[in-house]
Amino acid sequence: MLVEALTALAVAGGGAVVQAAGTDAWNGLRGRIAEIFGRGDAARGQAELERLDQTRQALDQGASSDVMTEGVRQEGLWQGRFEALLEGLNAQERECASEQLRELVSFVASSIGSAAVGTGKAVARDGGSAVSGIKNAGGGVGAARAVLTGDAEADGADSSAISGIVNVTPTLHRSN
Numbered sequence: 001m002l003v004e005a006l007t008a009l010a011v012a013g014g015g016a017v018v019q020a021a022g023t024d025a026w027n028g029l030r031g032r033i034a035e036i037f038g039r040g041d042a043a044r045g046q047a048e049l050e051r052l053d054q055t056r057q058a059l060d061q062g063a064s065s066d067v068m069t070e071g072v073r074q075e076g077l078w079q080g081r082f083e084a085l086l087e088g089l090n091a092q093e094r095e096c097a098s099e100q101l102r103e104l105v106s107f108v109a110s111s112i113g114s115a116a117v118g119t120g121k122a123v124a125r126d127g128g129s130a131v132s133g134i135k136n137a138g139g140g141v142g143a144a145r146a147v148l149t150g151d152a153e154a155d156g157a158d159s160s161a162i163s164g165i166v167n168v169t170p171t172l173h174r175s176n
Helices: 004-020 026-038 042-059 067-087 091-112
Strands: 114-117 122-125 129-137 144-147 152-155 160-168
Touching: 004 026, 004 042, 004 067, 004 091, 026 042, 026 067, 026 091, 042 067, 067 091, 122 160, 129 152
Parallel strands: 114 144, 122 152, 129 160
Antiparallel strands: 122 129, 152 160
């Protein structure tokens, strides 16, 4: 059984696979996955590339009527693959694979920025505000992607509801 930190790393790895699908980070992720799982064996690496291609195909909007459910399913599948890999390695190999997996997660996070998939409805009333998607304070850093965000509904004076991505630049207040 894996220690909690390695299980969390496997969870993050599964999330990285799903987040990278359909982005410019996908090809970089593919190479890293082949290296992590292949461990010098080209046939093993190629088998993982084929699994990744199946994952991407499953995540294409046309492949499933419920993209969010499919995303959760694929995250779980890849989490399980990462866990099984790490459990099957000796301590030295596990440390090396863990570091590679950390680098993969970091690569995807820095490549795609923020992501929101399958959010709910944003409802703002009586002067309130709501966002169904991503709200970047300070203008946002890096790329952002919002897919299948929910509806937005604003009711009442000064109410604001947004479905998608909003970058908010903070207002500086000076005191005299």
